[in-house]
Amino acid sequence: MDTLLQQIVNGFVQGSVYAMVALGYTMVYGILGLINFAHGEVVMVGAMVAMSVIHLLIGSGLPPLLVLLISLIISMVVCMALGYGIERIAYRPLRNAPRLAPLITAIGVSMVLQNLAMMFWGREYHAFPSLLPNNSHRLSGAIITEVQILIVLIALGMMGGLLLLMHRTRLGRAMRAVAENPSAAVLMGVNINGVIAITFMLGSALAAVAGIMISANYGIVHYYMGSILGLKAFTAAVLGGIGNMRGAMVGGLLLGLIESLGAGYIGDLSGGFFGSHYQDVFAFFVLISVLIFRPSGLLGERVAERA
Amino acid sequence: MIASKSSPLLQVRNLKVAYGGIQALKGIDIDVAPGELVALIGSNGAGKTTTLKALAGLLPSTGKIHYCGKSLQHYAAHQLIQEGLVLVPEGRGVFARLTVKENLLMGAYCRHDKSSIAQDMQHIYQLFPRLAERQMQLAGTLSGGEQQMMALGRALMSRPKLLMLDEPSMGLAPMMVVKIFETIRNICAQGVSILLVEQNAKLALEVAHRGYVLENGLITLSDSAASLLGSAVVRRAYLGS
Ligand SMILES: Nc1ncnc2c1ncn2[C@@H]1O[C@H](COP(=O)(O)OP(=O)(O)OP(=O)(O)O)[C@@H](O)[C@H]1O
Ligand SMILES: [Mg+2]
Numbered sequence: 001m002d003t004l005l006q007q008i009v010n011g012f013v014q015g016s017v018y019a020m021v022a023l024g025y026t027m028v029y030g031i032l033g034l035i036n037f038a039h040g041e042v043v044m045v046g047a048m049v050a051m052s053v054i055h056l057l058i059g060s061g062l063p064p065l066l067v068l069l070i071s072l073i074i075s076m077v078v079c080m081a082l083g084y085g086i087e088r089i090a091y092r093p094l095r096n097a098p099r100l101a102p103l104i105t106a107i108g109v110s111m112v113l114q115n116l117a118m119m120f121w122g123r124e125y126h127a128f129p130s131l132l133p134n135n136s137h138r139l140s141g142a143i144i145t146e147v148q149i150l151i152v153l154i155a156l157g158m159m160g161g162l163l164l165l166m167h168r169t170r171l172g173r174a175m176r177a178v179a180e181n182p183s184a185a186v187l188m189g190v191n192i193n194g195v196i197a198i199t200f201m202l203g204s205a206l207a208a209v210a211g212i213m214i215s216a217n218y219g220i221v222h223y224y225m226g227s228i229l230g231l232k233a234f235t236a237a238v239l240g241g242i243g244n245m246r247g248a249m250v251g252g253l254l255l256g257l258i259e260s261l262g263a264g265y266i267g268d269l270s271g272g273f274f275g276s277h278y279q280d281v282f283a284f285f286v287l288i289s290v291l292i293f294r295p296s297g298l299l300g301e302r303v304a305e306r307a
Numbered sequence: 308m309i310a311s312k313s314s315p316l317l318q319v320r321n322l323k324v325a326y327g328g329i330q331a332l333k334g335i336d337i338d339v340a341p342g343e344l345v346a347l348i349g350s351n352g353a354g355k356t357t358t359l360k361a362l363a364g365l366l367p368s369t370g371k372i373h374y375c376g377k378s379l380q381h382y383a384a385h386q387l388i389q390e391g392l393v394l395v396p397e398g399r400g401v402f403a404r405l406t407v408k409e410n411l412l413m414g415a416y417c418r419h420d421k422s423s424i425a426q427d428m429q430h431i432y433q434l435f436p437r438l439a440e441r442q443m444q445l446a447g448t449l450s451g452g453e454q455q456m457m458a459l460g461r462a463l464m465s466r467p468k469l470l471m472l473d474e475p476s477m478g479l480a481p482m483m484v485v486k487i488f489e490t491i492r493n494i495c496a497q498g499v500s501i502l503l504v505e506q507n508a509k510l511a512l513e514v515a516h517r518g519y520v521l522e523n524g525l526i527t528l529s530d531s532a533a534s535l536l537g538s539a540v541v542r543r544a545y546l547g548s
Contacts, residue, residue: 170416177402177413183365184400189388189417189465 002141007264008257009139013148013217015256016155020210021233022240022248023162024203030179030243031199034099037106038086039207040230041113042079044223046208047128047215048121050075054129064131076208082113083204084197092193110227117223125222128215151213158206159249166245175199179243228280232259235287241300250298258282315373316341316469316500317362317392322370324354324361331357333524334370339469339502344495346511346532347504348545349521355504356397358521359471362502363387363394374469389417391468395475399458403447407438410446410457414464424464431460434490452483459490470494471502476510488514508545512536520545 021043028036053071062070090105136145166172177185178195186192214229215221236255240247263279290297317339324332331354339345349355361368364384372379374392382390402410411431415424432439435456441449446457455475462470475491476484484507492514495501505511512518512532520528520541528535535541 170412173405173409173413174416176405180402180404181400184396184402185413186365186384187363187388187394187396187400188413188461189385190413191383191385 003264004261005140005142007260009142009144009148011257011260012253013144013151013256014214014260015236015253016152017210017214017217017229017252018233018236018255019159019249019252020155020206020213021229022236022252023159023245024207025234025237026240026242026245026248027175027199027203029237030245031175031196032091032095034091034102035106035234035242036086036091036200036203037103037230037234038090038109038113039203040226040228040233041110041117042082042086042204042207042226043211043214043229043233044117044221044226045082045113046075046079046204046211047221047225048117048211048223049078050208050212051126051128051215051221052121054131058129058131068131072209072212075212076205079204079208079211080201083200083207087197087200092196110230114223114226121221121223123223125220128219128221130216130219132216147216151217154209155213158209162202162206163245171195171198232280232283235283235290237297239286239290239297241297244297244299247297247299254298255283255286258286314376315339316343316375317502318371318373319362320371320373322358322361322368322372324357324366324368331524332361332368335519335521335524335526337502337519337526339500341468341500342495342498343517344492344501344503344515346508346515346518347502347521348506348508348511348518350545351506353521354524355521356473357524359394359396359473359502359504362471363392363396365394388465388467391466392471393462393465393467393469394471395458395462395473397473397477399454401446401449401454401458401461403445405446406443407446407449407457408442410461411438411464414461417465427464427466431463434463435460451478452480452487455479455483455487456490459487459494463494467499469500469502471504473504474506475503476505476507484510508541509536512541 021039024039025036028034050071053074054067057067057070086109090109091102094102094105132147134145136143166176174185174190174195177188178190178192182192232255233252236251237248239255240249240251259279259282262282263276266274266278267276315338319335319337321334321336322332323330323334335358347355347358357366360366362372364379364382364387375390402413405413411428418424437453438457438460441453446454449457472491475487479487488510491501491503503511503515512535515532518530518532518535519526528540
């Protein structure tokens, strides 16, 4: 088996998911200058809701692909409402408060969502029902499943769509204008609160899809899955340059690759001392290195320009 | 001027603005008639920017602001552009990471008539050929003068009725200032009313019909631009002679 190629494939799949979640962090940061630490929890809720919907529909005789589609849509809608609610309740009242305040409410919201999810879905691991045939393909030595191919394709499609939205539409222009100069955007007639709400909803919709992707890939969901994933996606956003959307995409893919290659070779490198379960170390190693050596990230040109 | 006697487009009465405990505007009255070019002059910190921001709904204020016969009390700041009340802010407020074309399109954000937006865009490009050459350039890479042209063009893209300009001459070379003021006069000649804030009092009063002098949050003089230009007080305080 070709380890290198296999790790690259795995890293690319995982990186697509990171990229989708990282976009949510970066879009909100770009527009509000705030890290939405509850974002990882939105991913978890997306996965949980999808799981529940699939369980409800799975015996109904609907074709599996349709079940998947319905669960995807419901999960996206729920997450968009959740993202909207988080902004409305936890951030908007603190729009002009010192920066520490929304950071604290973000952590609070995160804890509330985790605990609600635990009460609702329990603290045990759940199997994420697999709806797609578990076929896999050989790619000159590496193995890639159809689910993984689908994950990468959907992620690329959604990210491409998002870039088109940002650069080719009136809404996208308004979002970029608000991110850059909110008071000038107001003078152009942009309803800032509306644009901010849409930003949260878009990010949350991506999070829902990412949640389903990662659950479908690993076949497992858990009420706690959002926190580590959120932290890694945040790392990806910082790596790419927080506030920069292309950066989030690049950072996500890169982090996926680093992690996967790291996990694949850490055993050899450390003479068997560390196993591949140490893969989480790499994300934080990356985070710390970026913060020390290049805080503006790979594609970011500015750090905290708005005081 | 006769214009000031006709029913005003903008009528401001007893406008007050405070920043925390500091009263920046202490109750001022301003009128702008349709088609009129009114200058608001005053030294640093007099409250000129504060006045325009309050009129644009960016600052909470008390007093009466009537525009087109309506009170603006219940309008949010972002709704005013649809009423034709448009501010080009101090420092121009360009979107540096949007292209010139995208900036102009932001000016037409509230309009939905695609074909007439495109026509207006061509009109702006005729007015400022330099912008046409730089359509796809990021606005942040424009020179100060080009940015001012773009900010003016962007405001025109909204088809304003009352255009408020905050120090359009700031930071520009003399040649560019002449060009900008010529444009302002032309915009007014096409029927757009203008409320012009300037430190460069001489220039402002030369293009304006009427003027107000603002000092420490109060209007201390108001007259036709010609009389203000001739007034000894104004000459001493603002024209350096
Ligand atoms: N955000 C603010 N907070 C507190 N005080 C302010 C604020 N903005 C303006 N001021 C004060 O209000 C007064 C009027 O300021 P304003 O900006 O309106 O002056 P201006 O006439 O536009 O001056 P300039 O010609 O320098 O632009 C000044 O004393 C200023 O210090
Ligand atoms: Mg000023």
